[in-house]
Amino acid sequence: MSLGITNINNMAPELPVQASEDLLSTPMFNLIHSFGVDQHHAESYIGKTTRMSRFERLSTDGGQLDGSGLDPASEVPVRTDIDAPMEIYAKSIVTNEQVILYENSKTLTKFTALLGLWLREKEDLLMRDLFSSSVSYINATGGLNGDQPSNISLNDVNNVENILLGNDARTLLSNLDATQMIGTAGVRDAFIALASTNLSADLQRVQGVMLKSAYPTQEGLRPEEYCSISRFRFFVSSKAAKTPGISLRGNTVYTVPMYGLEAAAKIEQNKYTAVIGYRPPWVVSSVAQNSQLYAKFAIARAITNQNWISGLKCTTYLPS
Amino acid sequence: MPFTIIAGDSFTSSGVGVKIILPSSADYFRTTNITQMALSGTVCVRGEWFGPKFGVGASAANSGLRWRKAASHAILIDSFSTATASDGFTYVTVSPVVEAQSANAITAITAASPAVVSQTNTYSDGDILQFYDTTGMLQIAGMNFQISTVSGAGYTLIGLRAVGLTAGTAGYTRRISKMLAVEPQFLYVTEITKATQAVVRTSVDPTAYYVIGMKVHFSVPTSFGMYQMNQLTGTIVAMSSANYTMTVDIDSSAFTTFAFPLTTSSPTAALFATIAPAGASTQYNPVTNVQTGYNFQYQPFRTGQFTPYMYLGAGAASPAGAANDVIDWEACKYEN
Numbered sequence: 001m002s003l004g005i006t007n008i009n010n011m012a013p014e015l016p017v018q019a020s021e022d023l024l025s026t027p028m029f030n031l032i033h034s035f036g037v038d039q040h041h042a043e044s045y046i047g048k049t050t051r052m053s054r055f056e057r058l059s060t061d062g063g064q065l066d067g068s069g070l071d072p073a074s075e076v077p078v079r080t081d082i083d084a085p086m087e088i089y090a091k092s093i094v095t096n097e098q099v100i101l102y103e104n105s106k107t108l109t110k111f112t113a114l115l116g117l118w119l120r121e122k123e124d125l126l127m128r129d130l131f132s133s134s135v136s137y138i139n140a141t142g143g144l145n146g147d148q149p150s151n152i153s154l155n156d157v158n159n160v161e162n163i164l165l166g167n168d169a170r171t172l173l174s175n176l177d178a179t180q181m182i183g184t185a186g187v188r189d190a191f192i193a194l195a196s197t198n199l200s201a202d203l204q205r206v207q208g209v210m211l212k213s214a215y216p217t218q219e220g221l222r223p224e225e226y227c228s229i230s231r232f233r234f235f236v237s238s239k240a241a242k243t244p245g246i247s248l249r250g251n252t253v254y255t256v257p258m259y260g261l262e263a264a265a266k267i268e269q270n271k272y273t274a275v276i277g278y279r280p281p282w283v284v285s286s287v288a289q290n291s292q293l294y295a296k297f298a299i300a301r302a303i304t305n306q307n308w309i310s311g312l313k314c315t316t317y318l319p320s
Numbered sequence: 321m322p323f324t325i326i327a328g329d330s331f332t333s334s335g336v337g338v339k340i341i342l343p344s345s346a347d348y349f350r351t352t353n354i355t356q357m358a359l360s361g362t363v364c365v366r367g368e369w370f371g372p373k374f375g376v377g378a379s380a381a382n383s384g385l386r387w388r389k390a391a392s393h394a395i396l397i398d399s400f401s402t403a404t405a406s407d408g409f410t411y412v413t414v415s416p417v418v419e420a421q422s423a424n425a426i427t428a429i430t431a432a433s434p435a436v437v438s439q440t441n442t443y444s445d446g447d448i449l450q451f452y453d454t455t456g457m458l459q460i461a462g463m464n465f466q467i468s469t470v471s472g473a474g475y476t477l478i479g480l481r482a483v484g485l486t487a488g489t490a491g492y493t494r495r496i497s498k499m500l501a502v503e504p505q506f507l508y509v510t511e512i513t514k515a516t517q518a519v520v521r522t523s524v525d526p527t528a529y530y531v532i533g534m535k536v537h538f539s540v541p542t543s544f545g546m547y548q549m550n551q552l553t554g555t556i557v558a559m560s561s562a563n564y565t566m567t568v569d570i571d572s573s574a575f576t577t578f579a580f581p582l583t584t585s586s587p588t589a590a591l592f593a594t595i596a597p598a599g600a601s602t603q604y605n606p607v608t609n610v611q612t613g614y615n616f617q618y619q620p621f622r623t624g625q626f627t628p629y630m631y632l633g634a635g636a637a638s639p640a641g642a643a644n645d646v647i648d649w650e651a652c653k654y655e656n
Binding site: 049054078079080081082083084085087129130132133134135136137138139141146147148149150159163166167245246247248249250253300301302303305306307310313 | 450452453454458461462492494500501502503504505506535537538539541551553586587588589590591592594595596597598599600601602613616619620621622623624
């Protein structure tokens with residue numbers, strides 16, 4: 001055997017590393033807080049605040065004519081106004097030219113994609129905050145973990161359904177028909193419920209739960225959907241609202257908004273829905289070495305009908 | 321090390337905690353007590369906070385470096401979280417906001433009207449506290465209350481008339497932001513009278529959140545007695561900052577009595593009674609010359625608490641100083 005073997009010890013590779021054929025995925029949380037709300041648009045040049053108005057229904061009391069010729073009392077209609085001012089959010093990335101020069105992965109393209117992701121994630125969190133701040137919730141009490149609020153149960157879910165139906169709320173999602181007349185079950189038209197992914201184990205335990213995989217069809221379902229309980233279809237996100245250490249026993253309390261049609265609204269500013277831009281190096285830097293990417297969007301948000309939104313506060317069966 | 325001072329200003333302390341809004345965020349924050357700097361007391365004259373970019377050298381929540389004067393005008397430097405503990409700097413980046421505090425134990429909550437809490441504390445009048453893990457008075461665990469008549473040994477809850485409840489013997493509190501992520505926020509209801517125009521007491525001063533003419537939507541579980549009020553919407557016709565009450569145009573005179581569920585029914589009794597903002601009806605009263613429905617300060621749904629911000633603890637040993645102290649502050653953002 002020759003002693004003069006050329007190996008990777010005495011001749012290391014010219015390039016110590018190679019990039020794989022594609023980048024790994026950028027994590028993105030489930031965006032569940034926007035798709036179920038009404039979308040409105042604000043025009044430019046006519047103020048910052050958008051007013052959404054609703055005429056309340058007339059009273060059905062009385063109204064019969066008794067034949068005397070006397071007119072029944074007239075009624076003054078009531079208009080309820082919901083206001084929401086536009087707010088603008090922005091983020092930027094300043095990049096030195098050497099990054100662009102040496103980096104292998106088309107950084108500006110990737111950074112633009114990151115800004116796009118930020119835009120949608122930020123919008124989702126803003127809508128989450130609306131739900132968690134400005135809505136009345138009821139503590140779940142039907143669970144067996146002995147905490148206040150308890151873990152979620154069928155009774156708690158049915159209680160919220162009673163509230164929404166009693167307030168004449170309309171369902172958002174249409175029914176899914178059974179694919180066979182025998183042996184499969186359909187999913188009724190449903191309200192929406194938004195929950196933390198930490199509740200997924202508890203959701204599976206609720207009496208009567210139908211996991212998404214058992215739906216009669218998977219066509220058109222959102223990936224964020226987890227299950228159906230009673231008249232609600234549950235969507236989960238790791239960023240759903242929660243408050244640490246606030247239960248009777250000091251555990252995390254999760255907020256689960258549950259709502260129907262036209263309960264909340266997102267207002268977009270025309271021509272300002274999603275602005276992504278680039279400032280070249282000769283603008284950003286005196287020696288033209290740094291460039292800047294930015295993303296901006298304008299949004300206003302409101303609870304448009306408190307009768308059609310309610311929800312639960314709950315803990316998890318196992319403390320969290 | 322290059323750095324840029326991105327913001328700075330001064331304020332005259334009123335003896336309560338102060339929030340400094342920081343739109344560009346901050347890596348370093350400093351306060352100087354101009355008033356006390358010239359005097360000979362043993363109080364905090366300068367505070368310094370180091371942000372997360374300093375890694376292992378970053379300041380802990382509710383802490384930071386404290387420069388105190390000895391009586392001889394010599395400087396002693398320690399941290400706000402030393403044995404002589406006092407509130408320091410808390411940098412808050414997300415809403416809803418819990419201004420960092422370690423668990424603060426309650427020793428008693430009286431079953432009186434208003435309820436009085438015994439607790440060693442550094443809170444200020446008007447602070448809002450979240451109560452949790454209570455013993456005895458179980459019904460209020462999870463609620464927020466605004467506090468008044470604060471001393472280092474306790475405070476009063478104007479929003480809780482606790483006669484009839486079991487006195488609390490233990491529990492914990494943490495201070496939270498007065499504004500939630502979005503305003504107007506929902507409020508906890510602690511009392512509703514039976515009257516042609518119901519008077520509603522809330523756990524915090526409602527005048528900071530709602531305004532006359534706004535509509536509010538009630539959520540009152542049956543465990544609170546006045547179930548007839550549940551899911552009704554009324555218009556606010558009067559408010560009292562002193563009593564934490566609002567009057568609504570709902571006739572509750574024939575309703576059953578509102579009462580907190582008994583402690584013995586916890587944890588199965590449904591909680592809580594709340595109200596949530598439900599818009600307004602824009603109207604003009606030609607007799608009183610009062611117009612409602614165009615209040616753009618309280619009525620619209622909007623961001624409640626801007627983040628990030630720096631919370632400065634109050635008191636002679638803290639960065640926001642004692643009443644009438646003039647405080648200079650600077651926020652810096654490093655380039656590297």
